[in-house]
Amino acid sequence: MESPELEHLREIALTLKLDPTGSIGHAASVSDVIQVLSGVKESYRNFLKIALSKKFPEIENLDLEVDDFVSRTELLIVDTKFSSYQNSIAPNVQDNIYSLFGNSEEFSTQEQIFDDYKDQVIYSDVNNYQDLQTLKKKYSAVERQMIFEPLFKASSNKKFNVFVWEGKKEKRKIIKPRTEFQTYFKVPKINKIEIPAKYYQFYARVSESGDIINKNSIKDIVYYEALEHETYPFKPDVLTFGKYVFKLKKKLECSVHFEDDLYFIENENLDVTVWAKTREDVEKAFNFEFYSLYVNYALEFDDNLTDKAISLKNKILSLIETVYEK
Structure with missing residues (x-):
């Protein structure tokens, strides 16, 4: 005759079935079984830690006591069938009133926590919006990831399907959430605050x-x-605009200042003053101005220029060592 304890374990157990899609007789490999059971074990252990932390937030050194409780709360395989791979998992509840914190009446027993785990995690539908809202209210993003990610990894294998039974209700496959729901089980990335x-x-x-x-x-x-502003020196020895690159014989001395929310770059020798909203844009404006002077004066015949323009042309040519295209 079977012991009442074993019969009770079967009553509270979670039944899992691992159904390979391509093996002989649907027999499951040892590695696949280990993958699934390890995922369930990790998920349940994380659930336990979270449940106990929420129950006793005021207790110091809770982590150490929780770890001790988790290590003593092993999941047991209650029944196994060879067809496919079907087993029942239940917590070790030989001492059902055992409490990590004494005989506190407020403390949930291992059996109650396991029932909560089945109801709130295993039997929840990760593709049902209402179920997701319930999980969101009860657990933080970090906690949802700790609990569910091991299950998703355990069952995300094209070689087999994993099913569970909710009482005697129809089996349902453990699957990952659809794309639009995956963020419910991912810890949001914290954007780095740029200083x-x-x-x-x-x-x-x-x-x-x-x-x-x-x-x-x-x-x-x-x-x-x-x-106070980006008024550091501007002394280029190379200027670029479009496909043209001007390599200068020496650094071109320019003054930089900020006034009325605008950046100014000036070169008295070439009688050039440009301005813009940003330091980057004002440098681009200066490069364009130098290019314009080169095209309109340095490349022009003297006969087409005034004496003042010829003087400017000579200044430009005296600055340039070479000009080439990218």
Whole structure:
């Protein structure tokens, strides 16, 4: 005669069936069985931790006590059939009044927690909007991922289907949520808050390293000050516009200032002043202006230019070492 304890375990158990799609006699491989059972075990352990943490938020060192409880709450395989792979899983409830925190009447027993796990997790429909709203209210995104992700991984295999029974109701397949519902089981990515960049002007003592200065060559910063706007120097030795690249013989000294919400770049020698809303745009405007001077003056015949224009043409040509197309 079967023991009452075993009969009780079968009453509270969760019945799982792993049904391979291409094997002989629908027999399940050991690795597939391990995958499914491991997924269920991990999901249930996470559920236990979350349930106990919610029940006793005021207790210090709860994590250690919860880990001890979880380690003592093993799931048992109650019954097994060879056809496909069907088994029943139940918690070890030999001492049904066992409580991690003494004989507290408020504390849910292992059996009650397992029933909650079946009702709230296993039997919930991850493609039913109402069920999803219930899960969303009860568990945070992190908790939903901890509980459900192991189940989804365990059953997401084209080689077999996994079914469960809710009492004697029809079997339902454990599946992943549809695309539009997957965000319910994903922890939202936290967008990094970009800290605005601040510009500094500084003077440093560096080791002799040619024209290239890197962080390792800086020996000491002797002076620095923060810039309210991006008014750091503009001294280009290469200017680019469209397909044209102008390599200059030396750096072109320009002044930069910010006024009335606009950036200005000036070069007195070429009598050029440009402005724009941003530092990037004002540099582009200067490049365009230099290109225009080159096309309209440097490439023009002297006979078509005034004396003042010829002087400007010579200034431009004296600055340029070479011009080439990209």
